[in-house]
Amino acid sequence: MPSEKFKGIWPLPGGVTKYVDTLTKILKRIHENNLTYDELLTWFMSEFRLSGKKAPRSQLEYLRRFGFFKRIGERLSLTEESLKFLQSGNYKIIYEALDNVVLGLNDILSWLSEEPLNQDEIHERLVKKHNLINWQTTAQTYFRLGWLRSLGYVDKKGRKYHLTSEGSKIISKAGEEKPERIIAPPTPLDDFIRYATALIEKHPTMSEANTISTLVEPLLEVLGWNIRNPDEIQREYLIRVGVKTEHVDIAVKANNRPIIFIEAKSVDTDLRDHLAEQPMKYANMGGVNWCILTNGKEWRLYNAFWRIRGVEQKMFFKLSINEFKENIEKLQWLSKESMLSGKLDEEAELEHAKRIILEWLKEEEISIVKDVMKLDPSLKEDCIRQVLRKIYV
Numbered sequence: 001m002p003s004e005k006f007k008g009i010w011p012l013p014g015g016v017t018k019y020v021d022t023l024t025k026i027l028k029r030i031h032e033n034n035l036t037y038d039e040l041l042t043w044f045m046s047e048f049r050l051s052g053k054k055a056p057r058s059q060l061e062y063l064r065r066f067g068f069f070k071r072i073g074e075r076l077s078l079t080e081e082s083l084k085f086l087q088s089g090n091y092k093i094i095y096e097a098l099d100n101v102v103l104g105l106n107d108i109l110s111w112l113s114e115e116p117l118n119q120d121e122i123h124e125r126l127v128k129k130h131n132l133i134n135w136q137t138t139a140q141t142y143f144r145l146g147w148l149r150s151l152g153y154v155d156k157k158g159r160k161y162h163l164t165s166e167g168s169k170i171i172s173k174a175g176e177e178k179p180e181r182i183i184a185p186p187t188p189l190d191d192f193i194r195y196a197t198a199l200i201e202k203h204p205t206m207s208e209a210n211t212i213s214t215l216v217e218p219l220l221e222v223l224g225w226n227i228r229n230p231d232e233i234q235r236e237y238l239i240r241v242g243v244k245t246e247h248v249d250i251a252v253k254a255n256n257r258p259i260i261f262i263e264a265k266s267v268d269t270d271l272r273d274h275l276a277e278q279p280m281k282y283a284n285m286g287g288v289n290w291c292i293l294t295n296g297k298e299w300r301l302y303n304a305f306w307r308i309r310g311v312e313q314k315m316f317f318k319l320s321i322n323e324f325k326e327n328i329e330k331l332q333w334l335s336k337e338s339m340l341s342g343k344l345d346e347e348a349e350l351e352h353a354k355r356i357i358l359e360w361l362k363e364e365e366i367s368i369v370k371d372v373m374k375l376d377p378s379l380k381e382d383c384i385r386q387v388l389r390k391i392y393v
Helices: 019-033 037-047 054-065 080-088 091-101 105-114 119-130 139-150 165-174 188-202 208-222 273-286 325-332 336-341 343-363 365-375 381-392
Strands: 069-072 075-078 154-157 160-163 233-241 244-254 257-264 290-294 298-303 315-320
Touching (some): 019 037, 019 054, 019 075, 019 080, 019 091, 019 139, 037 054, 054 069, 075 080, 080 091, 091 105, 091 165, 105 154, 105 160, 139 154, 160 165, 188 325, 208 233, 208 244, 208 290, 233 257, 233 273, 244 273, 244 336, 257 273, 315 325, 336 343, 343 381, 365 381
Parallel strands (some): 257 290
Antiparallel strands (some): 069 075, 154 160, 233 244, 290 298, 298 315
């Protein structure tokens, strides 16, 4: 089991109580046809009449990450647990596979064993218990309830969700003594975090050059980049600025062209958004979407071409070393595999769209309020503005 569970989970087509039925079809298709990933995606979109590849691809990718199937060379193969499920039809196998990697499923069952709750009440409890401040909507709670309903562990009556008899069995068994868990060996990221934390504590004023060689490059290596290959990692990448030639600390490259510029500072530098202006200028001149500002302790990722006002709004995310493990999925977007597959760009496109929409909502607030009041004159202006402000936040 991973040390940090996934916060995100996707629904599946077929109906809100049919996720497991759809999963079963997918697993049977893989098992019986020896498919490639693209062949599975084509069948999946055709079988469920899905349009656009982005959402279907994400749905299948989450199933792979959750451990239902794996790649062997170019082909897909079921995991041992999925084979057991197809042979037995035991839904408990699916639940345990999800509960091992997805945050909050057992919490929901435990709360419902005490009393029926509506979706908002469950959502509030999940956010509070796991500090999920980035959950702006109840969508992730809704998806979890959909999976639990599909498994037959939860039922809905009116607005309230109830634990079923099958769900009660899962809860009672969860309380039984479990065998001693085998502790997984440390990952390369675990090793890096320990090494980097100790190094920074020992050398809190480390120079920019040492920050690059002892902190930045080792993390890039953990993320799959070959730091000894100039075709992937080029130090002091030259770029023309007017009549002068300047350099970027590190250019991360793919297909012999830069895809990320990295600006490194000394460990004791207090990172501020204005320090990203220079690497973003270089990125604009070099046609590079992404640039990173880091002091070795914290990494900030910016998109130089997002059409949104303010340097701070162009920052996609920032992570400090002690946040790597709890945000490992986000950190992995910087890996060689994710960059080459376009995963980072896909995730960033959604975030960019969200920020553009929120900016538009703020600018158009007056006209939106007027239009809403035309739809229902009984609504008060202050009430509408309060709702809009909650969306902004």
